[in-house]
Amino acid sequence: MESKAPHILRGFIDELRALFKQPLSDDERWRRIAALMPALIESPELRASARSWPEHGPGEMPRNLLFYEDPDYRFVVNGLIKKPHEGTPVHDHAHTWTVSALMEGEEHVTLYRRADDGSRPDFARLEKLADHEVRPGHVDLIPPYVIHEERAGDCRTISMIVRSEKTGSFPQNMFHMVTGKVTQSPGAAQFPYDLDSAQS
Numbered sequence: 380m381e382s383k384a385p386h387i388l389r390g391f392i393d394e395l396r397a398l399f400k401q402p403l404s405d406d407e408r409w410r411r412i413a414a415l416m417p418a419l420i421e422s423p424e425l426r427a428s429a430r431s432w433p434e435h436g437p438g439e440m441p442r443n444l445l446f447y448e449d450p451d452y453r454f455v456v457n458g459l460i461k462k463p464h465e466g467t468p469v470h471d472h473a474h475t476w477t478v479s480a481l482m483e484g485e486e487h488v489t490l491y492r493r494a495d496d497g498s499r500p501d502f503a504r505l506e507k508l509a510d511h512e513v514r515p516g517h518v519d520l521i522p523p524y525v526i527h528e529e530r531a532g533d534c535r536t537i538s539m540i541v542r543s544e545k546t547g548s549f550p551q552n553m554f555h556m557v558t559g560k561v562t563q564s565p566g567a568a569q570f571p572y573d574l575d576s577a578q579s
């Protein structure tokens with residue numbers, strides 16, 4: 380567990396903890412977290428550090444680099460690198476909240492909604508809700524059960540992500556567009572990465 384705030388994220392994590400301490404609705408709390416992201420991804424120290432973050436190997440999935448996990452509120456701060464043209468499956472984040480800010484590169488983001496009544500856990504008919512190209516500085520707020528996919532453009536992308544809990548420890552829905560099949564899987568694994576030792 381990464382419970383010690385790394386030096387370059389200390390101010391940001393203090394702000395996150397203050398928001399978790401307040402009696403806010405989830406919706407309001409995560410809107411305020413989203414509002415903190417533009418300043419975070421403009422941080423020259425963070426951007427310099429990102430140049431040495433490790434990329435996943437050939438054939439591996441993009442890695443959620445785990446920079447911090449809060450010991451009290453369980454939220455995590457991740458960095459995520461996608462190589463050119465790498466994308467995610469169509470998926471949701473189950474009951475969790477996510478804010479993702481694009482620091483480098485361009486991505487194509489697609490949002491879907493269920494066009495069926497949701498009565499079958501293993502089947503879904505999806506309708507495309509929105510489809511857009513996002514550039515550095517773009518912040519996505521992903522509430523529970525929102526269905527989406529992202530794909531990197533011609534260059535690699537780097538995102539900073541705050542999640543209400545770490546992926547890999549609960550089942551997420553994966554949607555198979557051709558067959559309509561829905562499967563559950565634990566989602567992306569987390570890879571602890573010490574930003575402080577990477578700096579020194």
Ligand SMILES: [Fe+2]
Nearest residue numbers: 467470472527
């Ligand atoms: Fe996602």
